[in-house]
Amino acid sequence: MYVDESALDDPTRLDSGGVAGLLPQVATAGPQVRHSAVLAAEAGFARLATDGRPRAILVVGVGGAALAADLIAALAGPAGPVPVLGHHTYGLPGWVGVADVVLAVSASGASAEALSAVEEAARRGARVAVVAPPDTPLAQMAALVAAPCVPLPGGRPASTVLWSLAVPLLIAGRALGVLRVADAALEAAAVRLESIATRCRASSESFVNPAKTLALELGGSLPLVWGTSAVTAVAARGAVDQLAAIARYPALAGGLPHPGHLQIGLLDGPFGARMGSGGAGPSTAGRGGGVTDDLEDFFRDRADDEETPPRLRLILLRDPGAEASEVTRQAEAVIAVAAERGVGVTELRAEGTDPLERLAALLGLFDFTAVYLALALGVDPSQTLSAHDLGR
Structure with missing residues (x-):
């Protein structure tokens, strides 16, 4: 290799090809934290707490979106008042019902796994919230079931949008009384990401x-x-x-x-x-x-080396x-x-x-x-x- x-x-090589297009996107992580927190508030994620603390939170996402579930579960910790679980396949576990919250995230807004989970969650009466680009099947599904939806900015590679996916989940978890994520902590994360972008x-x-x-x-x-x-x-x-x-x-x-x-x-x-x-x-x-x-x-012929x-x-x-x-x-x-x-x-x-x-x-x-x-x-x-x- x-x-x-x-x-x-x-x-020349840094300023050409796929790397040149991806580095500026990676550098947006800090602003993503701030912007996504505002979008989550505007989308009404706080309304999820209207019916009180849920029995469990299920975070639905595949591919890069799956890490958002791990992130919120780690920050909730084992001492959290309710379990936070990731779900990375079609449909929902049999135990999910009216006492639970389902959070669906998709960078493309076309994830068949997330679509099937939201549809099933609405049928069972669970509270639902969505993070997806506007005018996508998942955003349309959210509108159909009257679920709050954070509009994910489009046109960015899925590998660069983790914070746009994860921060609304943190806002939802805070509203539900499951996470303690202060605004100061969000700002500190944004500043840290901006510092890394400068150093790197x-x-x-x-x-x-x-x-x-x-x-x-x-x-x-x-x-x-x-x-x-x-x-x-x-x-x-x-x-x-x-x-x-x-x-x-x-x-x-x-x-x-x-x-x-x-x-x-x-x-x-x-x-x-x-x-x-x-x-x-x-x-x-x-x-x-x-x-x-x-x-x-040093100078020997290595052509026959294994x-x-x-x-x-x-x-x-x-x-x-x-x-x-x-x-x-x-x-x-x-x-x-x-x-x-x-x-x-x-x-x-x-x-x-x-x-x-x-x-x-x-x-x-x-x-x-x-x-x-x-x-x-x-x-x-x-x-x-x-x-x-x-x-x-």
């Missing part, structure tokens, strides 16, 4: 641009992205989604302690532990090999203020095990005082990272294969 580092600081702008060179640096660390590896709290576990899933959607790059997500029982075994597999003869063995430098040996190895698999790289998303002590100990142990196996480790710390701001800090970074990784790999992020294409 060839990773072209020079592409990340080449103005295309004109910022790789050695000072955190997104470009992270893209180069990921390139050529198989990333394991693990969170250490509920918030950073959502960020890990969002990071993996963006790497797949924008850079077409595979990665695995998890939230400690769970991966420590299962995915940890990967460190001893073919992508992890240094292999023997023919594997991704350690360099001879510093192990008795002389300068002549190193030069001969291709080695990509090496794992562990990306730990740390949340010091919210990590359980057991998880902190496990994270440190994982770092030590990775070092023993020769697996590279990158630690990223969630910055900010409020959980929403800390989540924004990590998600914003990976948005830019995915775009820069696509550029370094020669991938056009504007050419996207979706599930809708599979049936054609």
